[in-house]
Amino acid sequence: MDLLRGRKNSKLYEKVMEAVPEEIQMVIPQVTGIPVVFISALEGRGRISVMRQVIDTYEKWCLRLSTARLNRWLRKVMSRHSWKDQAAQPKIKYFTQVKARPPTFVAFLGGKTQLSNTDLRFLTKSLKEDFDLGGIPIRIMQRSIPKKVGGIGNTKSTSSAGRTAERISSDKRRVFTSENANVIT
Numbered sequence: 001m002d003l004l005r006g007r008k009n010s011k012l013y014e015k016v017m018e019a020v021p022e023e024i025q026m027v028i029p030q031v032t033g034i035p036v037v038f039i040s041a042l043e044g045r046g047r048i049s050v051m052r053q054v055i056d057t058y059e060k061w062c063l064r065l066s067t068a069r070l071n072r073w074l075r076k077v078m079s080r081h082s083w084k085d086q087a088a089q090p091k092i093k094y095f096t097q098v099k100a101r102p103p104t105f106v107a108f109l110g111g112k113t114q115l116s117n118t119d120l121r122f123l124t125k126s127l128k129e130d131f132d133l134g135g136i137p138i139r140i141m142q143r144s145i146p147k148k149v150g151g152i153g154n155t156k157s158t159s160s161a162g163r164t165a166e167r168i169s170s171d172k173r174r175v176f177t178s179e180n181a182n183v184i185t
Contacts, residue, residue: 017038020036020038021036024036031135031137032125032128032134032135033128033133033134033135034134034135035053035056035057035134035135037049037050037053057135057136060132060133060135060136061100061101061102061103061136062100062101063100063103063131063133064097064100065097065103065131067094067095067096067097070094070095070096070097070105071094071095073095073126073130073131074092074094074095077122077123077126077130078092081119081122090109090111090113090114090115090119091109091110091111091113092107092108092109092110092115093108093109093110093145094108095107095108096108098141102136102137102138102139103127103133103136103138103139104138104139104140104141105127105138105139105140105141106140106141106142106143107123107140107141107142107143108143108144108145109142109143109144109145110144110145110147111144111147112144114142114144115140115142120140123140124138124140
């Protein structure tokens with residue numbers, strides 16, 4: 001960039017300044033919103049802006065979002081997403097952040113349906129746009145919430161009830177009763 005400075009090259013310099021960020025987006029389309037900072041080795045310009053950008057990116061990387069805020073965001077995002085088949089639309093019960101550095105989110109889904117890769121890309125792109133997380137890797141994991149079994153108050157699923165019974169029967173402690181006691185008379 002230092003070689004393009006000067007009166008003769010001012011138009012070329014401006015064209016290059018506009019073209020470089022666009023070229024980066026075309027070469028690396030997976031990472032959107034990468035900040036581009038121009039520096040000058042001869043004049044020493046841009047050093048402070050590089051450090052500001054590093055600090056800004058680190059703050060984004062450490063961002064924590066509350067579950068309530070994410071769920072409000074999710075309702076808006078799901079309403080604007082066009083689903084091919086409304087019946088096949090995955091039912092996301094809630095969305096929460098489980099970790100920062102990098103921001104990691106979990107989508108809790110009702111039923112056995114999983115989010116498709118297209119849906120995951122849509123959620124990732126929406127997170128980056130709505131929370132200004134461009135240039136930050138975002139992870140989204142999926143968890144299924146088992147359906148309730150029985151009445152209104154019963155929240156145990158069949159699989160967890162089976163595990164509880166296994167734990168009780170495999171417990172090595174024995175209960176002392178008169179039937180299993182060896183009584184010498």
